Amino acid sequence: MRAIRCNQYGPPETLTVEDLPDLEPQAGEVVIDVKAAAVNFPDVLIIENKYQFKPPLPFTPGSEVAGVVRKVGAGVTQFQPGSRVVAYTGQGGFAQQAVAAASACVPLAEGVGFAQAAAFTLAYGTSHHAVVDRGALKAGETMLVLGAAGGVGLAAVEIGKALGARVIAAASTDDKLAICTKHGADATINYATEDLRERIKALTDGKGPDVIYDPVGGVYAEPAFRSIGWRGRYLVVGFANGEIPKLPLNLTLLKGASIVGVFWGDFARREPAHNAAAFKQMVEWIGAGKLRPYVSAEYALEDTGRALRDMAERRVVGKVVITP
Structure with missing residues (x-):
């Protein structure tokens, strides 16, 4: 099988495409023929050794896949070869085959496309945990x-x-804000051309938002937090800007506000029952048309480096996927 390999930490251009032996499942595992693997910002950080999860070299990046079960390991009864699944793998997704724990796989209905399914797990799992739970x-x-x-x-x-x-x-x-409006946003702010604090003030009648969802960090964190409403909750989701902000803690006192950390991966591991309930609710919302995963581009396996570069340079809208 062909797979992307990270043999040394560095930028996306250092990744290689290699031929590797076909995978074999251990007990409790399945091997999946990967039809689509979603690209996420942590993938950029992992290959540069800037993420809290540090797999030993060499490794294949990619943490969420959709595809067809190829083989099952001992003790696996809920899936069989030919089953359509979506899975969170942690690593190994940017390849023609990936291994996943059977417990990390979710059955995929015939009517759901592989690209949309691959784009769902991490993004929606993270955001549901952040917005609803935290x-x-x-x-x-x-x-x-x-x-x-x-x-x-x-x-x-x-x-x-x-x-x-x-x-x-x-x-x-x-252009990005137009996509947000199509997905339900009631109002928008272009923080490249508008004053973030003044625009927040105008859109909230000076009260500030009750919740701020921040996967960016960097220069926008402090002005956003200074605008938060009384008893507001500031969700620390990630640092796509590349800079971890330092917020003056007196601001939490003045607003009676909370800074809340969000780490979906550990939440899913520590609280699997709560995570399963979250996905049950989201599947119902998909059926009702309330959630619509947006895949803006698909890349061939050999273009994985370009996909990660686009992600690093913030050219990606919605999700993009690799199609091995």
């Missing part, structure tokens, strides 16, 4: 989403609307 967003409240045109950002916009909240989307271009 942010406790309620109907009638207002949520500001920074980096709203990215995969997790668009998921947060849709989940906020599914809950009955008012959602303000912030992004760096008008």
